[in-house]
Amino acid sequence: MPPCGPVNPEAGDPTNIGDAWVPVHIHVNPGLVGQWARQCTREYRPYPGEILCKKYKIEHAVGAGHFTRAYLATDIESNTKVCIKRHGGLTVELMTDLLTISRRIESVDPECTIFSRLIEAFFDMVGYTVETLIEGRNCMEICRTNHQHFKDMANLRTVAIGCLRGLDKLCQAGVVHCDMKADNFMWTKGPDGHTVVRIVDFGCSRLDSRLENGRNWAFAEGGAGHIGKWAPEMMLRLPITDKADVWGHAVALLELYSGRNMWNEEEDTVEYMLAQALGLVNEKTGLPEKLLRRSPLDIRQLYTPSPAYFPVQRLGVAPNVRFKELRPATWGLACVLGDETKWDNTKKQLSAYVLRSMKLDPEDRPHAVDLMDEDFLNPELGEPVSA
Known part of the structure; x- marks a missing residue:
């Protein structure tokens, strides 16, 4: 394990956000003491109609992930709708991470036009966070209910543009999302009524390694986020920058177009993910030697x-250990986009966009802002279709 040193304030806080003390409320119930008492009481909470933290009235559940459940709620003090997330196993340390990420995001998106805002956090037997509400549906849900929606290149282009705009802001904030899956892309309406895609859920987020004075959290923690969206540098435990999210969003675009997932079951290992990626980018000599040499x-x-x-x-x-080489069975993007000889100009543009986003070596991969000149993002593709 490499030595850990303190972060230089100037390096770790390039936008001068500054540290802060944030109040976090804790609900003290005199009738609940001990693990068993809490376990018997908290399992099915919160209930519809229940008021949390003396101000948030729960309406109904709106979604669930591996570690969180999301609820629509009303702030009875301001009569506004909010999203309350119930976190499983949320420690004070993890809540501190969420609050830190939120402050960084707020510094680059003060008007809350691109991301939701973390309003407050509290503990009521488990940890809860309160966020501004983003109304809409996540792209994975849309894909499952309408398999043709993201076959429309205008719709896929809308996802790509929304991701790049969000990733550019995260890069400015020094934040790596680490979980760029379609479940975390919200298909919603902007202030002007046009369809926009916004990135949500920062539970797996980390700091860009360039801000950490040589610390390598990917090596120390074994990676973060959805394994199917891991960039090669995450698999090789190299320092992670915003370019890892550029890779992840490209994989998500291919999944939305094809309706198939890179990662399908618990038996799918990192090595299987990497073999698939090598096939998609048509790298018949495997990983670049210069990339492997940098791995710890x-x-x-x-x-x-x-x-x-x-x-x-x-x-x-x-x-008696033996090794089996994992070599792709197919090469190139034809397995996703169809027979390459039948591609129209739009598919060729999508292919170029994805391959540029999925450069194996992060030193060769562009930042999100550098991808905004790609032909695939040309508005001539037309307006997106409502989901």
């Missing part, structure tokens, strides 16, 4: 030797 991992145990570097699957246990 023992790559001899994880990848085939020169001249082609492909991930391997370990079979058996020492001393």
Whole structure:
């Protein structure tokens, strides 16, 4: 493990956000003491009609993830709608992370035009956060109910533009989202009534490694976020920057277009994900040697030797361990976009956009702002169709 040093204030806070003390309310119930008492009481809370923190009236559930449940609620003091998230296993440390990320985002999006705003946080047996409400549907839900929606390139283009705008702001804030999956892309309306896509859910977010004075959280923590959207540098435990999210959003676009997921089941390992990625980008010699040389991992145990570097699957246990090379069965984006000889100009533009976003080495991959000149984002594709 590399040594951990303190963060230089100038490096860790480029926008001069400054530190802060944030009040967090804790509900003290005199009839509840001990783990068993809390477990018996909290399982199905909050209930419709229940008032939390003396001001938020729960309306109904609106969604759920692996670690959170989201509810529509009314702030009875201001009579406004908010989104309340019930977090499973939210510690004070994790809540501090959420509040820190929120302050960074607020510094680059003060009018709350791109992201939701974390209003407050409190504990009522479990941790809750209160956010401004983004009305709409997530893109994964739309894809599942209407398989043709994202076959329309205008709709896919809207997702790409929304992601790039959000990622550009996150880059300015020094934040890496780390969970760029379609569930976290909200299809909603902007102030002018036009369809926009907004990135939500910062529960897996981390700081851009360039702000951490050499610390490498990806190596220390073993990565973060949805494994199917991991960029190669996350798999190799290299320092993570905003470019990892550029990779993730490109994978999400392919998933929305095809209706298939990169990661399908618990047995799908990092090595399987990487083999699929090598096939998509048509890299028939495997990972770049210059990228592998920068990894702190023992790559001899994880990848085939020169001249082609492909991930391997370990079979058996020492001393009888065997290795199976994981080489893609198909090459290129034809498995997603169809026969390449039949691509129209729009599919060719999408292919160029995705391949540029999925450069294997982050040093060769563009920032989000650098992708905004891509032909695929040309408005000539037309207006998006309402979901």
